[in-house]
Amino acid sequence: MYKSEQLAHSLKQLIENSTWRAHEKLPSLRQQAEQSGLSLITVMNAYQELEAQGLIYSKAKSGYFVAEQHSTRLNPVLAINDKIEINSIVFKYLKSLQSEFIIPLGSAFPNSQLLYSPKLIQSLGQLARQRRSYEQTPSLPPGNYALRKIIAQRYAMQGIPTDPSDIVITSGGLDALNLSLQALTQTGDYILLQQTIFYGAWQAAERLGLKVITIPEHPEHGIDLAAFEQAILKYPIKVCLLMLNSHNPIGFTVSDEIKLKIAKLLNQYQIYLIEDDVYEELYYDQKKPLSMKYFDQQNWVLHCSSFSKTLGAGFRIGWVYAGKFSENIQHIQLMSTLSVNPFIQNALVEYLSHRHYEKHLKTLRSTLQRYKKQYFNYFKSHLPEQCKTIYYPSGYFLWIELPEYMDSELIYQQLLQHNISVAPSNLFNITNQQNHFIRINCSFEMNEKIQNALDKLIEIVKININQ
Structure with missing residues (x-):
């Protein structure tokens, strides 16, 4: 057995016999090295092994702490740490x-x-001939006011009171997800993902240096609520990023009952949720499925969506219902994507102002x-x-x-x-x-x-x- 494995085994026994209790701070890497006579790299490897097993967790600039221990562990809840390479x-x-x-x-x-609606193409042609109509439109974040107003009205139609100032227009749904994660996290933070989810979520976690905890899919409900609560009890989860409507790649839509329970857990444990809802319009039933924003009473949810899956990849116009994080996201956007094509935004305003989109x-x-x-x-x-x-x-x-x-x-x-x-x-x-x-x-x-x-x-x- 390697020295790091021996140390990890010894520390694990201290945790399991409650010598070290939940959320108690462990000795620093340097202190542990001095106490054990081992090198810093050996101690670090031991701590990382315990972290991978879910026995301890780390906080940026604070050190390592004992994780909440439960007698019945769900094996599918996995700590991915910060070694994502996708x-x-x-x-x-x-x-x-x-x-x-x-x-x-x-x-x-x-x-x-x-996807490419003839009416939308017609709107683009008309605007192209009216140069002033888009050259004089402000192009900086948060985006075209008329477009944000239309999106806010679509939320209101689902019973979600929304002001245009809550909306930030983005360069597609993935941009909305990335901006939201940047606004809510720092390098080394823990986030929670579904075990199987759109690869863009994994890419964002890799780029931002986040530690990922995954929860398994439930064969009946789509999301395993028991694993969800266990994960947020055991780890210092900062943000959850979930797909609950027309999940990519599996396809399930989580019931309203489960969404309500998730909203209550978010509020109880004060954890933010970024909802990836780019397929929200592609339902088959008569009634559009509700987003998590509908169940959000305390502004814990940032809702991200896009027109790309309904009007074409060329119209990379998305948005995030950012609420109180709107200004922060705009600042980040100004330093990255800068702004979203004002010409396309104006064309969408013209198109969405009529019944063309619903047809x-x-x-x-x-x-x-x-x-x-x-x-x-x-x-x-x-x-x-x-x-x-x-x-x-x-x-x-x-x-x-x-x-x-x-x-x-x-x-x-x-x-x-x-x-x-x-x-x-x-x-x-x-x-x-x-x-x-x-x-x-x-x-x-x-x-x-x-x-x-x-x-x-x-x-x-x-x-x-x-x-």
């Missing part, structure tokens, strides 16, 4: 989608042919629902029985579970050789515990080209199962 994986993956010959079943965006959304939802059911039925009929296709009535993703011994990264690489992309689960879960899932984009019409791609996917899965 950006290079995402970079290689996104580069692989750029070829014009690729069939983009792994794309995060809906089929562009479904477009109605057609988009209907088409996505029809396509997704077609893909689901095809996979259900043709995939081997060892595979499970997970269907939720929203969005445009299917989440396919392969046999546990299979590696979805291998399936992805094999399909790339045939100019077909899928999204392997290591993009969404960096714990190396669930690498046997793939995400499929179902927003493309089931023509001969797409069907051949699906057949090739099914063929490769069968080959790997039979090996």
